[in-house]
Amino acid sequence: MKIVHAASEMFPYVKTGGLADVCGSLFKSLAGVGHEVSFFLPGYRKIIESKEFESAKLKVVLQVELGEQFLRGEVWALTLGRRQTLYIIRRDEFFDRTNLYGTRERDYDDNDRRFIYFSKAVVQAMRLLEIKADILHCHDWQTGLLPLFLRMAEQETGKSLALKTFFSIHNLAFQGLYPRSSFKFTNLPKEFNGIDGLEFYEQISMIKGGIFFADKIMTVSPNYAREILTPEFGCGLEGALKVREEDLVGIANGIDTEVWNPQKDPYLINHYNASDLSGKQDCQETLLKKVGLAKGEGPVYGVVARLTQQKGIDLLLKQMSFFVKNDCRLVLLGKGDPNYEKALKRFAKSYPEHIAVCIVLDEEMSHLVEAGSDFFIMPSIFEPCGLNQMYSQRYGTLPLVSGVGGLKDTVIDIVSDPENGTGFVFEANNDGLAAGLEASLELYGNEKDFVHAIKRAMKRDFSWKRVTTEYESLYLDSI
Numbered sequence: 251m252k253i254v255h256a257a258s259e260m261f262p263y264v265k266t267g268g269l270a271d272v273c274g275s276l277f278k279s280l281a282g283v284g285h286e287v288s289f290f291l292p293g294y295r296k297i298i299e300s301k302e303f304e305s306a307k308l309k310v311v312l313q314v315e316l317g318e319q320f321l322r323g324e325v326w327a328l329t330l331g332r333r334q335t336l337y338i339i340r341r342d343e344f345f346d347r348t349n350l351y352g353t354r355e356r357d358y359d360d361n362d363r364r365f366i367y368f369s370k371a372v373v374q375a376m377r378l379l380e381i382k383a384d385i386l387h388c389h390d391w392q393t394g395l396l397p398l399f400l401r402m403a404e405q406e407t408g409k410s411l412a413l414k415t416f417f418s419i420h421n422l423a424f425q426g427l428y429p430r431s432s433f434k435f436t437n438l439p440k441e442f443n444g445i446d447g448l449e450f451y452e453q454i455s456m457i458k459g460g461i462f463f464a465d466k467i468m469t470v471s472p473n474y475a476r477e478i479l480t481p482e483f484g485c486g487l488e489g490a491l492k493v494r495e496e497d498l499v500g501i502a503n504g505i506d507t508e509v510w511n512p513q514k515d516p517y518l519i520n521h522y523n524a525s526d527l528s529g530k531q532d533c534q535e536t537l538l539k540k541v542g543l544a545k546g547e548g549p550v551y552g553v554v555a556r557l558t559q560q561k562g563i564d565l566l567l568k569q570m571s572f573f574v575k576n577d578c579r580l581v582l583l584g585k586g587d588p589n590y591e592k593a594l595k596r597f598a599k600s601y602p603e604h605i606a607v608c609i610v611l612d613e614e615m616s617h618l619v620e621a622g623s624d625f626f627i628m629p630s631i632f633e634p635c636g637l638n639q640m641y642s643q644r645y646g647t648l649p650l651v652s653g654v655g656g657l658k659d660t661v662i663d664i665v666s667d668p669e670n671g672t673g674f675v676f677e678a679n680n681d682g683l684a685a686g687l688e689a690s691l692e693l694y695g696n697e698k699d700f701v702h703a704i705k706r707a708m709k710r711d712f713s714w715k716r717v718t719t720e721y722e723s724l725y726l727d728s729i
């Protein structure tokens with residue numbers, strides 16, 4: 251098949267979160283099984299200044315209609331393999347910035363124009379480059395309007411650009427909501443500005459565009475696909491999603507098992523596998539040394555997360571005394587909401603022997619936390635899929651997760667299923683996390699069971715190989 255993806259992030263080029271990891275893996279794995287895959291990304295500064303971009307070639311020049319203006323743009327191509335092309339949409343006014351979406355204080359105030367422009371530019375590029383796709387797959391709100399723009403362009407030109415369009419929701423909480431006045435930048439007929447179109451509580455919603463106008467809607471785990479049809483998790487869009495229920499599918503993400511491999515991870519001082527865990531001890535020593543902690547009686551707990559309400563940081567903040575009381579260590583790597591950053595730093599200052607907090611985005615350190623911890627805490631309030639609980643299992647670091655979204659799909663609870671369990675699954679509230687922590691401590695005290703659980707976790711298959719087959723059959727069934 252000829253498959254085109256469009257998203258605003260992709261690992262290793264630009265990443266602010268899990269979206270990038272998933273897009274990077276899909277790009278690679280679909281090409282790996284023989285499909286011709288193109289990926290469209292905005293030309294952010296980080297990409298333009300990268301070494302790789304030096305070999306990119308200018309392919310076409312665009313004139314994109316945005317409200318009353320026609321704005322120039324460029325499409326650059328990087329051939330990455332026989333079947334993999336990365337297209338970069340360049341318009342420096344919009345994308346040549348330090349950050350992707352905004353400063354620490356607030357979002358850029360032209361994000362509506364930036365991503366409407368990007369979505370229209372992809373359609374125009376596909377037309378000019380004569381990419382006739384079997385599948386166009388868009389990700390998250392930044393590309394929510396792309397399926398609709400594509401169909402409008404097809405109507406206008408009478409030329410087919412893609413047989414089927416897919417829209418993936420990686421996180422329904424980010425919706426791309428803008429004032430009704432932003433609608434003018436879409437240049438769409440005004441019937442799309444109503445309740446059956448993009449309108450959402452007196453605003454326009456880019457994610458709703460994807461939900462209404464893509465042929466298939468996907469999300470990143472079967473459990474989250476069910477949850478988002480309910481008011482508790484639907485973020486106000488449960489009604490719109492109900493309308494499309496028949497076309498909504500959840501496939502749990504995989505992980506890049508080459509990048510996340512304790513047997514050859516270049517960021518680790520020593521390597522290990524399920525039959526020889528000794529290297530994991532070395533990783534723990536390195537981790538503790540790096541953050542200035544000494545090993546205590548209890549286990550080492552790790553956290554790597556964007557510091558947002560979603561990730562259950564409020565629940566974690568309520569459990570700080572657990573680590574002190576039980577002589578455990580907590581190493582947290584995260585960045586995000588300044589209030590959480592401050593609160594966490596305060597705890598680290600009050601309990602310097604037990605808690606270390608690193609407020610930074612650091613890929614290498616995230617590998618070290620995964621390898622060097624005994625347990626990994628992920629008490630999310632909601633979680634479309636989550637990746638760290640899978641990285642953790644692969645690194646023999648038993649995850650403690652709340653039983654929501656993809657966490658429930660990917661972790662087997664040791665308390666209810668001691669024979670097969672690979673982590674702890676609890677209710678997403680204070681008592682739930684407290685119970686999970688207590689249970690983990692108990693297991694840590696029983697070395698034989700603890701090591702068995704670690705080995706079981708490490709042997710699980712979270713590779714993209716299995717997931718790619720599911721994507722492939724979904725694509726094939728749709729065309």
Ligand SMILES: Nc1ncnc2c1ncn2[C@@H]1O[C@H](COP(=O)(O)OP(=O)(O)O[C@H]2O[C@H](CO)[C@@H](O)[C@H](O)[C@H]2O)[C@@H](O)[C@H]1O
Nearest residue numbers: 267268269420555556584610611612616633634635636637
């Ligand atoms: N300070 C830091 N330093 C280094 N690395 C850091 C970091 N903070 C976070 N990360 C990394 O960012 C990624 C986070 O991925 P997640 O899937 O857990 O969450 P995210 O909410 O971003 O993604 C959304 O999209 C993904 C993809 O579909 C869904 O799995 C998820 O549920 C949904 O919320 C992981 O690779 C993690 O290691």
